[in-house]
Amino acid sequence: MGVVHILQTQSQMIAARAGRPIQLVAVSARDRGKDRGADLSAYDWEDSTSMLAAHNDIDLLVEVMGGEGGAALEAVETALGQGRHVVTANKALMARHGTALARHAEQHHVALRFEAGVAGGIPIVKALTEGMAANRMTRILGVLNGTCNYILTEMERTGGAYADILAEAQRLGYAEADPTFDVGGFDAAQKLALLTATAFSTQVDYGGIAVEGIDRVTLTDIRYAGEMGYRIKLLGIAHRTDAGVEQRMQPCLVPSDSALGQLDSVSNMVVLEGDPIGRTVYQGPGAGAGATASAVVADIIDIARGLVIPAFGVPASTLGKPVRAEGAVPAPYYLRLSVADRPGTLARVADALGRAGISIDRMRQTQHVEAMAPVLIVTHACLRSDLDTALADIEALDVSAGAPVAYRIEPL
């Protein structure tokens, strides 16, 4: 109810900025009796959100229910269909139905805005659709899930294992009881899908994202990566290539001294690259009542000021069909292998990489006491498909124990 609180307490400031008063007319929620920390008695109460969306006296519907379909979808469709603007914080809804809803909004000459759905309080949709409107964007990088970034930085800081830090995050309220949506990378991937569509003027393609979570990231790799000047981040990456758009959400290594590498705790960060501007970086709170309210109310003010532009910056009918280019962009990789400590082993590993056309930038055998030696390798830029070939070969060698660990190193 941060939105209601701002509208109630900052009405004068908001009216001065919006050029007219913003009046809250009616409210709907599942449970009328729940204490939301704001007095709602002055507003009409609608028992269903579709009734709210169809309420005669409203110009704009704010949807902060969540859920990729059901009541949220119905309410948003109803409002747009009746020529009411919509401001939503619902990334799941937009990731699934964004293209169709954008078209729907344009047909009815109303705005559909979703700033609060992506990177919380960071005005990144605005930066992309408006601030960067003169640029041809080429790459987007984002740390888009505060829970994952908290877990990874706390593992590094405290030396705790993934499961322990996750439990601590749950205790602190940074992670849900069922953490899958966050730690599996799905929440961040929904946001990435919206950023990609906005940046590259393509239809939303959530299904086109290769998603990998942080649940298999070990303290061992965080430590080794750190020693080599990297930090592991759950990174959303969208690349525009000649072959199409590559979208990935996966743990990656980034240089420790880069802005992304230095991002601690629950913050979010988005890096935009485009021509002619080069690189801009945006950082802020990715979640929380204040961040959401800030983004939702900013969208409302924009609309009150008369800014009605297509949801993704260009008419939905002109959004390109997504051409997936998974694996199209080469990158260096961090590899950690466990190999038998006997003569010739490293040569056989190097040979397997060489046969796949992959050259080695750095290789290091770390101290060990057991018969199996941990070997760290940083490759030069290569295609993931070639790397997978090499890794399969290495795994098949009788000198290798278990599956190698491989993380992309995202150049910055």
Added chain:
Amino acid sequence: MGVVHILQTQSQMIAARAGRPIQLVAVSARDRGKDRGADLSAYDWEDSTSMLAAHNDIDLLVEVMGGEGGAALEAVETALGQGRHVVTANKALMARHGTALARHAEQHHVALRFEAGVAGGIPIVKALTEGMAANRMTRILGVLNGTCNYILTEMERTGGAYADILAEAQRLGYAEADPTFDVGGFDAAQKLALLTATAFSTQVDYGGIAVEGIDRVTLTDIRYAGEMGYRIKLLGIAHRTDAGVEQRMQPCLVPSDSALGQLDSVSNMVVLEGDPIGRTVYQGPGAGAGATASAVVADIIDIARGLVIPAFGVPASTLGKPVRAEGAVPAPYYLRLSVADRPGTLARVADALGRAGISIDRMRQTQHVEAMAPVLIVTHACLRSDLDTALADIEALDVSAGAPVAYRIEPL
């Protein structure tokens, strides 16, 4: 001529985003014959900028001449007076005449935009007027001059003296032949004045900024600050206090592990703090043809889309009169003194601070070979006026050699 280049080469992309084609109609510049890397022969040529501003066929004037008055002022006033929108990259003009020009624009129901004038390609005016429109801003921090940030980071990196690094920056084209405007802090202060007005809805008050440049920053202090976990940055700070607004542009210490502390080379960075959002951070190229063109064309696209809002986010008539609160915000300070190496000296220094009500957080006497010992002190938060009292007392002690060095440590 980056603007012309984008409009010529990206006309389709821009039309899709703006919702209509942007047509370049006429041009004016001092020297018609000069090679600007773009073909201008298709456009009308006006011999004076006021004639350009009054050109019958234009909806919008782009002013990228520079200069706080003269032809630039005349052209902008003419265009606004004739009901034409204005996009300017001219921070000097806006710092001097911004409030009056904003009023002028509103009287004629046109937009006056100046994104390119502040922090180059970072869409920070948009972030403040629109993205943060739901927030009550409390503090702005900015590294707003790439030349100064380059010099300070290069001094630290190479161990070079200020004069040598400045000469190198001039050779590389990062600094002007007369560097005063940059290294004296005036360029950055003009930008800060515009950010302050935008953030706090006050009239532009460039004259209210206490400006101090980087020309007296020594490698010695950069090193000592580094050892204590800080870096020295030329920092623009605007604070909203109960007593009014404090604006300062001066070398400050910031934590080395903060986003501002980690900003290297010619980049710019702005940190915004407000309620309810908390802190957001924006980083990007502060200068260059690409950054300027990106910002100017984004402003043009906004206007083409129908976004006509007051220059500083609220009607110019409602901008508050600036109430200066210089020195109102306490902060810790870094002090470097040179004192006689004999018993009782440190006690007398500590006593002088104590009499002014200033308590010491950390004190360190560094290794030395001469009779005068360098002493480093970090104070707890205090008012600058109290510190100045103490420093005058210390300087008057017969144990002190020369004026103490004092830098504010900006809490982050």
